[in-house]
Structure formats: structure tokens, C-alpha cells
Amino acid sequence: MSTRTLLSPWTLERPRGKIGYWLVFTVVFALFTLAFVVPLVWMLLGAMKTAPELARNPPTLLPERFNVDSYVDAWNFMELAGYFRNTVIVAGGAWLLQLAVIVPAAYALSKLRPVLGKWIMGLMLATLMLPASALLVPTYLTITEVPVVGVNLINEPAAIWLPAAANAFNLYLLKRFFDQIPTELLDAARIDGAGSVTTMVRVVLPLSRPILAVVSIFAIVAAWKDFIWPLLVLQDPGVQTLSVALQRFEPDTPINVMLGGLVLASLPMVVAFLIFQRQILAGLTAGGLKG
Template identity: 40%
Template sequence: MSRTERFDTALGFTTAKGPVMRVVRWLVYAVCVVVFAGPLLSLLVNAFTPVAKPTELTLIPDEITLDNFARAFDRGVLGYLLNSFFVVGFGLLLQILVSLSAAYALARKRFPGMRLVFLLILSTMMLPEEILAIPLSLVLADVPLVGVDLTGTLLGMIIPVAAWGFSILVMTEFMKEIPVELEEAARIDGAGEFRIFFSVVLPLCRPALGVIGIFGFVMIWDQYMLPLLVADDAGQYTLPLALRTLRTDPEVGLGVLLAASLLALLPSVIAFLAMQRQFMKGLTSGAIKG
């Protein structure tokens, strides 16, 4: 590779050496870090700092304290956090099971009306939550066929997120790339449909599981409209909904709100770090196969 050969970077710069270009690159990188990482760093630092007014936010704290978290727990934040974990745990489990089942049927089976089913699944991603709010509240108040009222229960927050069009589409496209010959070989060996699914198809879907796992976790964790429709009292609030209550409470200080916001942010970050490897494999698998 010659020294005169250049490569474009993500920001449009080249690797050409030179003092002026190096200074410009570092200035742009510094601005990007401040814009994107500054608010997160401010949240992290000030959650452990006594803060009374927004103008007192700082990146260099004079005092470190856990008083904000103690006061947040006194306000019931721990209970809201447990509600969120309960909803996202069971909701994500159901969502993955539904996505795997639906994707396997769409990717490997042929049945009348399959394109219509696929179109209906796709159409669910085009409707904003505000349009679905009233119909969803009516359905949850009187579930068809069974006549059960799910309002005022955490189950009412879990059932609606059990199926998500995005996860089904991602898993379907990934399963289509799995060679059919692997399944045919398993059938020749006498494996049944469930054995093929769990022993052949599912292990190959781990990268896609990382993708839908992270996106599904964030989608369920950040739900605001659904808990607002279902919850009857504050004891059923999830943490994103409780943040609104804390924000409008005049007796709650800014430090408590920042501490609660940090608790709401950390699970998504931890989930991404835990599934980062599978997530990256899932994102790049399509490019590699293409």
C-alpha cells in the first residue's frame, strides 16, 4: 500500500498527515464527544452530587453523595424499577418466542394468505402509538373471547408487547438465509419439526437473537403510553412513567430526578454491553452473506 493512498473516514476526513488536518480532526472529534457524551456524563456526575437548580450542573463535582438515590428510593423508585424489570423480563421472553415461531412459519412454510399476513405485520410498524391508544385501552378493558379486564395489572403491560413487527421481520429475513439443506439433512436422519427447529435453526439464529433482544429490551423498557393506559395507581407505574411524576412533584429535587434517570438509563446500557457481540454479528451477517 503506497503512502499516497488515502482512505475516507466516517467523518469524511482522510488519513493524510499534516499538522493543520490533525488539529481540525481532533477539534471535530472533541465537539462530537461533547455533544453526544456530554449530557450522559453530566447525568452520571450530577446523580451523585447535591444539585438544587439546573444552573448548578457540573462535570467536576465538589462533593460525592448517595443522598439522591436514598431520597429516590424513599419516593418509591425501587418499586417502579422492579415493575419495569418484571414487565421487560416477561414481555421480552414472550416477544422472542412469538418472533421465533412467526419467523419460522414465514421463512420456511408456504400457506394461503402468507403475503397478506406479512403485510399486516409490516403495517403494525407504520401506526403511531397515539392512534392505537384508544382501541388498545378498550381491548385491555375487555379482552375479546375471554372477557378479562387487564387494566390495573402488570399483565396488561406485558401482553401488548408480546408481538412486535420489527422483531418478526428481522428474524424472518435472517432465517431465510439459513441453508435449507441443513434441515433436509436433519429430516433424512429422522429429526422431527421441533427437533429441527431447536437443534438446527435456533442455534444459527443467535446473532439475530442478539439484535431483536437489544431492540426489544429498549422498546419495552422505554414504554410510556402503554403503562399510562394500563396503570390505575402509582404502585403499578414503571420507571419511565414514574419519571414524569417525579418531574412534576415540587417536593422532589433535581438531584433525585437525575438519580432516577440514571437508574432508568443503566439497564439499557448493561443489556447492550451484555449482548454486544451477538448484536454486532447480527448486524454484519447480512452484509457478509450478501
């Protein structure tokens, strides 16, 4: 069965259709590239300029002299090593706890089919319709006095780990992928005597590596770049993440040094995406295919 597209194969075979298609594609691709790449390039080159050169009007495109001293100054002046450590702890813990929560939940909703499972999934997806700011106050009150145990998690990494574990979007991605796994494989595992947990660990998870990679990247990036929530719950400068620390140093830091700090803070996530972009795209498309 042929795939339906906006333009028919007959139109694309005509010279006018080919020219129009590639013209529109090139313009759209160039616009999206400029919108996403230009700010990154400006930040990278701006950190190599001096503060007076950055303040010059009209601005210069390239620095008069390529200098990486701003990166060294940012690392030393703002003591970024400690904030990098804090951010790695926060992002790593949020990633592990999120997988520990949403993987069994998605498996249960997809394959175990609990009572009212569709209603539960619908209510979780409904939380995506709420603005993040509307959840700040109730989440903050929950963190300051955790129900049942009554513990205050302010200035603790767990204050970020626990809210990050309840991620409805990543749960939905996992469930959609698990739905595509043939039920016959699970039935064969049950015939061999495997329980639900064993089936999930030995059958479902090995088949779910692409979507697990996608969910992992999303979880780590979300925790790495988050600003508002860490600003509220990590009030001690010694435990703050990079995004909060850079904002705190901004008033007393030269602009070129601040740009150097921003480049260093964003570099790990950019490198991670470049390394795992194939797995990310494969995982996003795999959930929509029937296996």
C-alpha cells in the same frame, strides 16, 4: 470482487485523501459522541450536585463536592426497589412472550412458506409506518376488554406483555436471519425424521443465537423504557414501572434526587448494552450476509 466505497483505494493512498478522510471521520465521530454522551454525563454529574448548585446560572460543569447521597435518597425516598421489581416483571414477561410469538412466526414465514405469506409479512411491516399514537386507542380498547375472553387487563402486567408480543420489526429481523440458513440443513433434518417443530428447536434456533440476542435486547429495552403505554394501563401506583413512577414523583422531588433516580433507572440498560454490544452488532450484521 472489490468492495465499492465512496472513496477509491487510489484516493485513500494519497496524502491529501488520507488527511481529508481522517479529518471528516474525526469530526463526525466527535459530534455523534457529544450528542449521545454529554446528556448522560450531565445527568450523572448533576445527581452529585446539590439542588442550589444545579439551579446556578451559569451552570457548573463539575460538582463542587462529589456526593452520592442523591442516589441513596432517590432509592429510599421514591422506594425504587419495588418499582425495579415491577419493571423487571414487565420487561421479562414481554421478552418471553414476544419470543414465544415471533420466533415460530418468523420460522413459518421463512421456511414453511405458507399461502399468502408475503402478503402477511407486508401487512405486518405496514404497521411500522403508522405512528405509535394512532394505535393507542384501539389497543387500549382491546386491553380493557380482551376479545373472546372479555377480560379487563388494566393494572395487570399482561396489558404490556400482549401488545409487546406483536413486534413487526423484530419479526422481520428474525425472518431475514432465518432466510440465510441453508435449506439443505433443514432437508437433512427432515430426512432423519424431524418434524417442523423439532427442526426449528434443534437446528434453526442453535444457529440463530446472535439474532436472538439482538431481539432479546431490543424487546427488554423497549419494555424497560416505555412510558406512554404503561402510564395508560398501569394506573395503580403499586404496579407501576420505573418510567411512570419517576414521572409521578417529579413535582415533589428535589432535582438532584430526581436525577439520581433517573441514573439508577437507566443504569441496568446501559450496563446490558456494554456487556452485549458485540452480540448486538454481530446479530445485526449477520442477517445481511449470505451463509
